[in-house]
Amino acid sequence: MDAAGWDERYRGSELVWKAEPNRFVEEELADLKPTGRAVDIAAGEGRNAIWLAEQGWDVDAVDFSAVALEKAERLAAEQGVRLRSVRADLTVWAPPEGAYDLSLISYLHLPWAQMTQVLRQTANGVRKGGTLLLVGHHAANPEHGHGGPQDPRVLYTAEQVADLWRPYADILRAEAVTRPVTDSEGGSRTAVDALVRAVRR
């Protein structure tokens, strides 16, 4: 989907995603000392970026949807924190080399050739010793899970992401993880996600 499509999806007062951070983002990063600069790549309405700012990180929120970023800024202000929003298309934007102490990608799904470029540039943008975290819908989710994109061309496994980050970083976790979700009829389902955590070398 292009930026106009995402803008359309984000228009309106309702949140498309939840206000709370993603459970894996919170679990993985709660123990990390929040000193320095973090970037939330494809930040959307900012649920994770706002949580990071609340922890004490100096946060850049990057997305190509102006509507999403406006919402993220407003929500951040309501929570009494600040975000630096960067409106950019990730297929052409690259973070400055070694600029960030923490880089987060949460549920960004692009055709794999574009995703590999974003993953490499994300790794390049983290300083030595900094943290990389990705959470996304796992390639096994359409068959074994629930929700998320169904097109296999935009899905990935944790191992695919880890293979791309391995030349840049030590991989601490690369696995399929599950989380409970509610379907449209209110039933309990399970979603399968890819989770990768790494430390930049």
Ligand SMILES: C[S@@+](CC[C@H](N)C(=O)[O-])C[C@H]1O[C@@H](n2cnc3c(N)ncnc32)[C@H](O)[C@@H]1O
């Ligand atoms: C599924 S949402 C995830 C939002 C957020 N990370 C979260 O977990 O709540 C995917 C986001 O990726 C953004 N996005 C998709 N393609 C992009 C691109 N080429 N450049 C910048 N942002 C993009 C969309 O605007 C959308 O906000």
